Amino acid sequence: MTEKTILYRGAEAEICLSNYMGFKAVQKKRVRKAYRIKDIDDRLISFRTKEEVKLITGARRQGVSVPIIYDVDLEDGTITMEYIEGKRVKDILNELSEGERARICEKIGENIAKLHNNDIIHGDLTTSNMMLFYDHIYFIDFGLGEKNGEVESKGVDLHVLMEAIESTHSRHANCFDYVLDGYKKELKEDANLVVKKIEEIVKRGRYR
Amino acid sequence: MVDKPNLFYIIPDLQLSIMICVGIEGTAHTIGVGIVDGTGKKCNVLSNIIKIYRPKQGGIHPREAANHHASYVADLIKESAEKAQVDFADIDLISFSKGPGMGPCLRTAATAARALSLSLDKPIMGVNHCVAHLEIGRGTLDDCKDPVLLYTSGANTQITAFAEGKYRVFGETLDIGIGNCLDKFGRNMGMEFPCGPKIEELARKGKKYLKLPYSIKGMDVAFSGLLTSAEQYHKKGESLEDICYSMQETTFAALTEVTERAMAHTEKNEVLLGGGVASNKRLRNMVQTMAKERDAHFFAPSTDLCIDNGAMIAWLGLLMYNSGIRMKVEDSFIDQRFRTDMVDVSWRD
Known part of the structure; x- marks a missing residue:
């Protein structure tokens, strides 16, 4: 590893371009935050790093496209993983044709179902955390994810995506319906339970 | 999305912009009356008076809070106008908190606004409380x-x-x-x-x-x-x-x-x-x-503009009016579940 190029500066981590034994890699380093006390900072950084690695490897085992993990440093809060070429779904979704958009969204839904079939909750399903590469949807940033089989968690997971689509792709808000179509197809348990849950969560929100 | 009838209508040809607006806030424990001047591009707060209902025990009792508001709102309007050194005849618009909030409190503020609007023969505007919190920051702080x-x-x-x-x-x-x-x-x-x-x-x-x-x-x-x-x-x-x-x-x-x-x-x-x-x-x-x-x-914003207050309601009303939005008194009802994202923000590019 030589000098670092920062690819993206997220809210909680920096993504640097890196190299792992000759493979093009990215390094995700959770940055220390001066605004929070050390107790909270330490706890969040090591816990989230460990959880994220567990979830990414878990997702891969279920056939969902995620970056390959090369190396982990818990104290430092660093994960070195495969570099994904391709584009953020956030940037391309509005530009696609209606049919293509529906197809991509269904694919997203199918993959989320694969995760949920194995109780993997992504925790931050937004279109900026999905990459399109060779017709595969790569899921990145499992930083807020958890292992949880409850319908509630699955509902909240999808609700986050629903809100993200409503705010970022408001002209194509029906995208979420396509996501649900794909989700229903792939989910092993009764998807209607989850869909009902989402409706309940929406109502639970303020002033609905 | 909740389907609600569109209560606002937009006047295509803008007349002369209005300048002085009085705002009445009453979503929860605070009844507030503020007067702002929008002559410049920025919001100039002329007066901003509040009165807070403090329950003796437990949380806010909506009816008690509304009674509290009803007993103070008239005096607050008078006091606010005096403090701003504004004659009632100079007021161009009456703005009130349409929601979200507790029904009885909202109704009290809205009733006061309607009475003022009808007696002064000046237009009325119901505004979203949450949006007002954002706009007062943009309106009063340089570079925001x-x-x-x-x-x-x-x-x-x-x-x-x-x-x-x-x-x-x-x-x-x-x-x-x-x-x-x-x-x-x-x-x-x-x-x-x-x-x-x-x-x-x-x-x-x-x-x-x-x-x-x-x-x-x-x-x-x-x-x-x-x-x-x-x-x-x-x-x-x-x-x-x-x-x-x-x-x-x-x-x-x-x-x-x-x-x-x-x-x-x-x-x-x-x-x-x-x-x-x-x-x-x-x-x-x-x-x-x-x-x-x-x-x-x-x-x-300064603390008096951070907490619930009438000036922010006045300022948002003024922004909306000057962008061509109009509201009739008969459509000026309240909405307890008035979500932030239900408002079409026509006053911004």
Whole structure:
């Protein structure tokens, strides 16, 4: 590893371009935050790093496209993983044709179902955390994810995506319906339970 | 999305812009009357008087609060006009908080606004309380142009920003508002409403961090579990100072984190505070530190404009009117569930 190029500066981590034994890699380093006390900072950084690695490897085992993990440093809060070429779904979704958009969204839904079939909750399903590469949807940033089989968690997971689509792709808000179509197809348990849950969560929100 | 009839209509040809607006706020415990002047591009607050209902015990009783508001609103209007040195004849518009809030309180403020509008023969405008919190920051602070708002009060905890013609809610509480969380805890510890200032004072003396649930889902937050956990620490005999310190550190860290996430997501580099909890120095300090770390600008209105007040209602009414929006008195009913993202923001590009 030589000098670092920062690819993206997220809210909680920096993504640097890196190299792992000759493979093009990215390094995700959770940055220390001066605004929070050390107790909270330490706890969040090591816990989230460990959880994220567990979830990414878990997702891969279920056939969902995620970056390959090369190396982990818990104290430092660093994960070195495969570099994904391709584009953020956030940037391309509005530009696609209606049919293509529906197809991509269904694919997203199918993959989320694969995760949920194995109780993997992504925790931050937004279109900026999905990459399109060779017709595969790569899921990145499992930083807020958890292992949880409850319908509630699955509902909240999808609700986050629903809100993200409503705010970022408001002209194509029906995208979420396509996501649900794909989700229903792939989910092993009764998807209607989850869909009902989402409706309940929406109502639970303020002033609905 | 909730289907509601469109109560506003837009006049295509703009007449001369109006200048002086009186705003009546009454969504919860505060009845406020403010008068603003919009002659310049910025909001000039001429007067801003509030009166707060303080329940003797328990939380806000909506009817009691409304009675409180009804008994003070007329005097407040008079006092506000005197303080602003504005003649009633010079007032161009009456604005009121249409929602969200408690029905009886909203109705009291709206009734006062209607009476004033009809007796002065001046137009009326019902505005969204949450949007008003954001606009007063943009209106009164130099260089605050396109912020992400962290709006923290008793009932409301949301992170909003302008996107595609509306103020979108990027994150919000999934259960109780942060102010409500602090108030409920304080109340159970025998503190007086509002408990925030007392908790802040105690927290300053806290030294030991007690582990509390840190609950973030995407850009949403949740506080009810933390509240229960904090109360259990008290039962176990932990000191109030340490509990308050830990509550503030945990909840504010979560709020600051989701705000930062929203800023990263929307690619905006301004952050604005609003709501009663925004007067907490620790929260201000945390958000300011976060802003500094990402080279963003930090804005916080003065405390009297952070808490619920009439001036912000007046300013939003003026913005809406001058962008061509009109409202008839017969359509000026309230909406307890008036969401931030139901408002078409036609006064911004």
